[in-house]
Each structure stands twice: as structure tokens, then as C-alpha cells.
Amino acid sequence: MSQNTLAEFVEATATKFGIPGVAVGVWVNGQEMYACYGVTSVDNPLPVDRDTMFVLGSVTKTFTATALMCLVAQGRVDLDAPVRRYVPELRLAEEQTAASITVMNLLNHTGGLGLGFIADTGEGDDALARYVAQLPELELIGPPGARASYSQAGFNLIGRIIEKVTGLTYERAVASLLFEPLGLEHSFYPASDVLSRRFAVGHNPGEDGALAVARLRKRWRGDNPGGGLESSAADLLRWARFHLGDGRTESGEEVMPAEMLQRMKEPTVELRGSSLGDAFGIAWFLRDVDGVRTVGHGGSTNGQFAELLLVPERDFAVVSLSNAGPNGIPFNQAVVQWALEHHVGVVDRDPQPIPHDAAWAREVVGDYDMDSMYVTIAGDGTGLTLEVDIKPEIRAAAVTELPPGYAPAAIGRLPGDGDEYIITEGGMKGQRGFFTRDEHGVVVGVDLAGRVATRVA
Template sequence: MSHETLSEFVEATATKFGIPGVAVGVWADGQEIYACHGVTSVDNPLPVDRETLYELGSITKTYTATALMRLVAEGRIELDAPVRRYVPELTLADERAAAEVTVLNLLNHTAGLGWGVIVDTGEGDDALAGYVAKMAELELIAPPGARASYSQAGYNLAGRVIEEVTGLTYERAVASLVLEPLGLSHSFFTPGDVMTRRFAVGHNPGEDGTPSVARLWKRWRGNNPGGGLMSSVADQIRWARFHLGDGRAESGERVLPAEALHRMKQRTVELRGSTLGDAFGICWFLRGVDGVRTVGHGGSANGQFAELLTVPERDFAVVSLSNAGPDGIPFNQAVVRWALEHYLGVVDRDPEPLPYDPARARELVGRYETDAMTLTIGTDGAGLTLGAGIKPEIRAASDSELPPDYPPAAMGLLPGDGDEYIITEGGLKGQRGFFTRAGSAVVGIDLAGRTANRVASG
């Protein structure tokens, strides 16, 4: 497959979705192929290239998990040990949960923690310790080990484990354990490192619908382990190649035992009806697509979106970075699917929803909430819709711009028990999830691996 063909697809798709600047990389047949299009910012435009820095969002979690696994391989951390062995000050809303939650529970999202604590604990070296101190206020959704639910807080706590064990700040520890040995020279946590290099800014729709620069460029330091890394598409392809390999850096240095990398890609907990995948490994999302096993992770920031997918048995990887919402997600999905089909002959299609059922719709319509978000399920009598928005009190308390809400978009229920769904239009198109029940009553909804509890019906 020629470089020009990938470039043509990327340019056409970015234009279709109105994305100012995108960077795509593919590792296939032992070659790196890149396609970059557009600009870093509509206000201060520079051409995007393979070294342009983007916010990775939650792909950062794969770095946190890998750094921690290196400490496991060195015998400094045990996955099945309670977190309090390393972070004795941990306090949660439930004392039993605080005493029982393990390191592995953090890495595979089975700690029973809510999504996260929305708090700025400053930019000092105590930022992460301050975040963990606030976790006593965090909603708990299940006992440790009972179920999977995606948690930002869990990974920020994992970052604090790394700090306590190494005696270093999280950022310095990840640099010494992972970034430097692998030669990832365009991957940074601090704005001071980023601002002297070419970097993308996020965009959201302005009043006239055209992309407008998102002024909250990066969240606070206490959120770094769960989503704070900035990196280039070239570094992300290098990162993917490491995880496809035997644990050695390109220099030949042994960074992880091969069996540790292999273990990260093995199922630890099943997922139901999730866009994220069929299961979690250690951090990685695992999903079967058209007869092949994929391993990947996505990420989002304010108007920036990232996707990394590998196919280990085919020594293949694709990375897609985009700098506009809400259509950065469908852009990345389109690129990943095109690459799978054109390089591997693997076809990834969304499942077809069932016809609209008014009686089932009446069961589901209502408002569902997490600590920060409200999901609204509605119907016009002909179909279901899902809207997602940040709670007004969260917006009011924020001292900076937050991403816009997702307006109601069509969704449909999927074959099976009828509680799984797929969103069929809008910026969340293709996202899958499921409704949860207590007996016969619908009490919650899962979207993108996160649980929202029902607060009102009808």
C-alpha cells in the first residue's frame, strides 16, 4: 500500500469531518508509513508533521501500566498486593474497599472506583499526593474485583504507587523507566517542555459551527498518570512497536521481560457490550475483529483525540491523532478501520440495531449521572436518543473552558437481551454500551466503560 494512498484517505477524511490537523502512522510489513494533514491551530497555524505533539489523553495509561510492570518485573511491586502496602495513606469512602483494593484492580479497572475526582491540586511535586488525598470523596460503584468500570482515579492512584516505590515524581519515574530507555524523545508531561516544540491545540465548534481553539489546553498535574502525556505520532508508532516486540528497546536494552509484555495483553476481566473491547488485559483493551485479535487504547482531551491499535499476530499497528471535537472520534475510527482493511484485509463493521420498540424505550428513557456527567435518554416516538453533557455545577465551578456537550443523537438497541445499545450518529457514533438492571428495573447505563446511575425516569 503506497504512502500516497494513505495520505489521500487521511486528507479526504479530515476534510469531510472538518478536522484542522491530523497525524496518522501505520506499522505494516516491517515499514513505518505516515500521513499528516492540516495545521496545529486555526489561530496560529503551523503544518502538522510526524513530530508534532498531541495530547494523548488516556493512552497515557498504557505508559503508567508499563512503568509499573517494570517495577513488578524488578520485584519492587506485587500485582496482587493491596495498594495500601505502597500508599498507606489511602482513604476511600469505604474502609473495607480501601483495605482490599489491589494494584491489579487499578490496572484492569476493577477497583470499584468512580470515574474520577475533578480537582486541581496544583503543579507542585505534591500534586499527585494531593489528588489521592481527595479520593475519600470519590463515589464507589462496586466492591473491589466485582466488575470492570473505567476509572481515571484508579490510574492516578497507580501513578502514586509508582512515586512511593521509586521515591521519584511520577513524571521522572516514567521518563527513567520507559521514555528514555525506548528513545521516546518527543513525549513530555510538562507544558514547559512542549511549548518549545511544535504542538497541536484542541478545537471545539464555535458559535458559527467552525472549529474554535479550546482554551483549556491541558488538565492539572494530578491527572498526569491517567491522561497527561503529550507525544508525536512517530513516538506512538515506536511505542506500539515496543509492545509488539520482545521487551527490548531498539538499542537492544532489555526494558521488560517478554513474558511481562505478553501478560499485559492477556484477558483479566471480561467486558460487556463495550466499544472499548471484549475484555481488559493489564490496561489494554482487547477485542476480536473479523477473526483477528486486536490490542489497543484510545484517549481524549479538550478537543483532541487519539487512537492506538495493534494486531500482535500480524505485527501491525495504526495510530491516529486529531485535534477537533466532536468529530475527532469518528475520524480516528474511520482511519483505523481503513488501515485494518487495506493493510490486513480485516473488516470492522458496527452491528445493526433492532427496530424501535416503544415499550422497551419507555423502560429506558430518563436521566443518568456520574460524578461529572449527565446522560439523557430520550425518545420522539420513532427512535431513541442519547445526549451527554457536563453537569452545570461542574461547569460553574471550573475556572476554564470545558468541552461542549454532545447533543441528543440517535441510538438503537442491539440483538441479544435488548439492553445493549449503539449510538448511530453524531460525535459519539459507533460508541456501544449497555443498560444495567436491579431485578427488572433499569438502574444504570454504561458508556465508554463508565457507569452512570439512574436518577430520574420518563
């Protein structure tokens, strides 16, 4: 497949979804291909290129986890050790959880921690320490090891482990362990490093539907381990090639033993009813698509979206970056699906919902609480919709603009055990989840994108 064909598809898809600027990279048959389209900002436009930096959101977690695994390989961290071995000051809402949660629980989201909270802990070198000091406020969803539930807070805590073990700030440690040896020259956390280079800004639609620049570009330093890295399509493709390789740099320097790198891509806990994956590895989502194992992670921030997918057995990788909501996610998904089909011969299709069941709909309708956000399932007798937004009281208290929520979008019930669903329209189209029930069969929670929300009585 030629570079021109890729470029034509990317331009047509970006135009279809109304994205101001995108950057796409593909590694296939031992070669790199790039397709960039549009501008960094509608207010101050510069052409997007392969080195333009986007905020990666949760794709950052793959860097945080890899940095920690470097410390594991050096014998400085034990995956099965309690987190308190490295962060003895850790306190949580329940002492038993704080005492028993392990490093691996954080890496594969089985710590029983809620998603996270919105907290500006400053831009000083103590930002992560101050974030960890607020963890007693975090909702706990269950005992460590009981189930997987995606947690931003857990990865911020991993960042604090890295600081305590290395004696460096999290950002300096990751740069020393990964960026510098791998030659990632367009990957930074601090705004001072980003602002002197070409970077994208996010966009969201206003009340009139026109896209406007998102003024909160990314969240605070205390959230850096879970979502604060800025990087480019070229650097992310180099990052993907490292994870497809043997743990060495292009010059032969060992960053991590090959078996440790491979361990990150092996299942640690199964996931149910998720479009993100069938299992967690170490940070990575693992998913079988058309009989082929894929390894990936996505990320979203205020109007910026990232998707990174690897197919190890085919030595293939694709990265897609976009700078507008709510269509950044479906744009990235369309690019990944197209690249899989045209370069690997793998077809990724969404499962089809079954006809509407009014009795089931009545059981699941309601409000669900997820830390700083809410999920609302509503029905009109003919179908169901799902809405996600930041809680009104948190928006009211915010001193800066927060990302918009997702408007109500239709969902359909999936065949199988009867409590799985798929979103069939809007910016979250294709996302899957499931409802959980108590011992009496009453719906008490909903999972969305690997995160659990508890039903509000």
C-alpha cells in the first residue's frame, strides 16, 4: 500500500469528521510511512507534520509502565511487593487496601482504586507527592485483586514509586530511562520544552457547533504519569518499534531485557465486555482481532486524542493523533481499522446489537457515579441512551475550562450473557461495556471503557 493511498485516506477521513489537524504513522514491511493533514490550531494555524507534538493522554501510561519495568529489570522494584515498600507514606480510604495493594495491582488496574480525581497540586517538583497525599479522598471500588477497573490515580501513584526509587522527579527519570537512550527528541512533559517546538492544541465545538480552541490544554503535573506526555507521530512510531523489538536501541544498547519487554505484552487479568481489549498486560490492552493478537493503548485529553496499536506477530504498528472532539476518537479508530485491513489483512468489526428489550431497559435505566463524573442511562420506550459528563459541582468549582462531556448516544444490547452493550453513535461509537448485578440480580453498576460506575440509589 503506497504512501499516497494512506495520505488520501487520512485527508478524506479527517475532512469527514471535521478534524483541524491529524498525524498518522504506520510501520509495515520494515518501513515507516506518514500521513499528516491540516493545522495545529484554528486560531494560529501551522501545518501538522510528523514531528508535531500532541498531548497523548493515557498513552502516557505505556511510558510510565515501561520506565517502572526498567527498574524491575535492575532489581530495584519487585512487582509483587506492597506499594508501601516504596511509598511508605501511602494512605487510602481503607487501611487494609493501603497495606496490601501491590505494584502489579497498579500496573494492571486491579488495585481496587477508583478512576481518579481532579486536583491541581501545582507545578513544583512536589506535585506527585501532594497528589499522593490526597489519595485518602479517592473512592475504592473493591479489595486489591478482585477485579480490573481502569485507574488514572493508580498510574500517578506508579509515578511516585519511580520518584522514590530513583531519587529523581518522575519526568527526569522517564527521560533518563527512555527518551534519551531511544532518541525520542519530540517527547516532553514540561510546557517550557513544548512551547519552543511545533505543537497541536485541542478543539471542541461551541454552542453554535463551530470548533474553538480548548483553553485547558492538559491537566496538572500531578497527572503526568497517567496522561501528561506530549509526543509526535514519529516518536510514537519509534516507541512502537522498541516494543516490537528486543529491548535494545538501534545502536545495540540494552534498555530492558527482551523477556521483560515481552512480559508486558502477556495477559495478567481478563477483561469483560470491553472494546479496549480482552485482557490487560502490563499497561497494554491486549485484544484478538480476526484471530490476530493486538497490543495497544488509547488516550484522550481536552480536545486531543491518541491511538497506538501494535501487531507483534506481523511486526506492524500504527499511530493516529487528532486534535478535535468529539470526533477525534472515531477518526483514530477509523484510521487504525483501515490500516489493519489494508496492511495486515485483519478486519475489525463491531458486534451487532440484538433487538430492543423493554424489560431489560427498565432494569438498567438510572444514574451512575464515577468519581468526578456521572453516567446516565435513559430510555424512551423505544431505545436507550448513555451520557457521560463531569459532575456539575466540579465544573462550577473549576478555575479553568474542563473538557466537555459526551451527549446522550444510543446504545444497544449485545448477545451473550445479556448484560453487555455497545454504543452505536456519537463520539464514543463502538465503545463496549457491561452492567453488573448484586446477589439479588439488581443492576448496581455499569462498566465503560474499563472503568466502573456505581449506581446511585
